[in-house]
């Protein structure tokens with residue numbers, strides 16, 4: 001059983017939620033609860049954000065646990081941090097829930113070492129598409145902040161995947177959580193849900209008399225709205241992408257840059273199969289295909305690459321939407337991938353990144369399952385018929 | 386009418402990935418026992434049904450094969466103890482993707498055929514061939530996009 005402790009931070013209406021969170025994080029650094037904190041920070045020009053591993057507490061003034069965009073997935077930053085093993089520093093990573101989930105998936109894939117890391121999640125209102133933000137960073141900051149302070153969640157200017165995200169709050173896999181959606185708007189709830197998280201709240205002189213029900217109700221009502229929207233959107237995506245022609249129409253303008261794959265936190269392979277020598281076809285085969293089909297269009301892998309990538313990563317897809325942000329020809333990659341991922345994860349009754357102890361579906365099996373393989377009946381565990 | 390005619394003339398190309406330790410031997414048995422078998426199957430011998438990874442299946446599928454048969458040992462009989470259980474999970478994943486995208490999931494089949502089941506091998510191949518004949522050619526071949 002997990003032990004959960006909750007405390008709260010006072011928030012003045014004028015200041016908003018960021019300041020008290022940052023002050024709290026600062027105290028964790030100065031009191032050596034952590035040796036460093038990984039957190040998004042505005043770049044010097046003020047027109048984007050970067051992940052910074054902060055050692056000097058005063059630097060935290062420029063940090064932003066609720067950056068309006070996600071140019072790099074947090075799990076990617078964490079991956080480079082622990083690429084060569086865990087290290088000796090005690091580090092806190094302050095992330096959006098989808099970044100926590102991607103980190104957990106990468107840990108299962110042996111790409112991140114979480115031993116010395118404390119994952120801290122923040123209630124997430126969503127992020128703006130980077131292209132929209134870059135049009136006018138100053139304006140976008142204002143718009144995003146207004147939305148935060150007015151508690152207008154579920155805002156239509158967020159990325160499309162954010163608008164239908166149901167896992168935007170506390171997760172069984174995070175160590176510590178900052179809950180923002182308090183009914184009174186006057187506090188941030190701090191929830192520790194693992195021994196590592198407990199260390200964070202130990203010895204903090206904070207208001208311990210919090211009732212979580214306001215916050216929980218707030219989260220639940222947003223989740224219900226999102227659920228409805230999700231069903232509706234998935235139906236639209238399905239009618240766009242389904243069938244051989246639908247798939248072709250959706251991806252026909254793909255230029256094969258594979259940016260979606262390089263931005264993906266889950267696609268960790270140092271040598272991606274697609275684009276590798278092994279994936280190249282010999283010219284006789286290509287000529288034969290051209291003859292059969294009357295012609296052959298290049299780059300060759302317009303459909304195969306995307307379906308192939310789905311088979312490799314959809315079980316771990318956290319629907320962060322970085323692939324859509326990365327696409328130079330505005331293909332709604334994330335809408336398609338999150339829809340497919342929803343289905344494949346359902347097939348194995350799995351939710352990417354939600355539980356640390358749950359092994360990856362393709363790394364395990366049950367003796368009796370997926371019966372009647374010869375006439376595919378949807379009877380894998382947890383599948384809705 | 387034209388369509389009907391085309392379907393009648395259509396003879397499917399099926400790629401079969403057969404496990405060396407069971408189904409490949411079953412194919413051998415069927416041959417040496419002179420059983421009659423549809424010549425639609427192009428056999429590729431693999432060391433285990435779990436050798437058949439996603440890329441292999443999808444290259445075959447997007448390359449234009451009309452059907453793909455993966456065949457291995459019955460559950461519990463894998464030469465490597467548990468390869469076929471993993472194969473079954475991968476197959477379930479691929480099926481789920483093809484089904485979600487409505488890309489003719491029926492064109493992919495996984496069967497368990499042991500070394501002694503020559504007759505079963507013939508039945509599986511013939512039935513699968515009939516099914517693909519009814520489905521018609523792989524629509525992936527309809528245009529210039531791979």
Ligand code: SF4
Nearest residue numbers: 267269272273309312
């Ligand atoms: S598409 Fe597949 S091979 Fe390429 S990086 Fe992603 S998981 Fe690895």
Ligand code: SF4
Nearest residue numbers: 254255257258260327
């Ligand atoms: S980023 Fe866009 S154009 Fe580039 S490979 Fe992905 S879908 Fe195609």
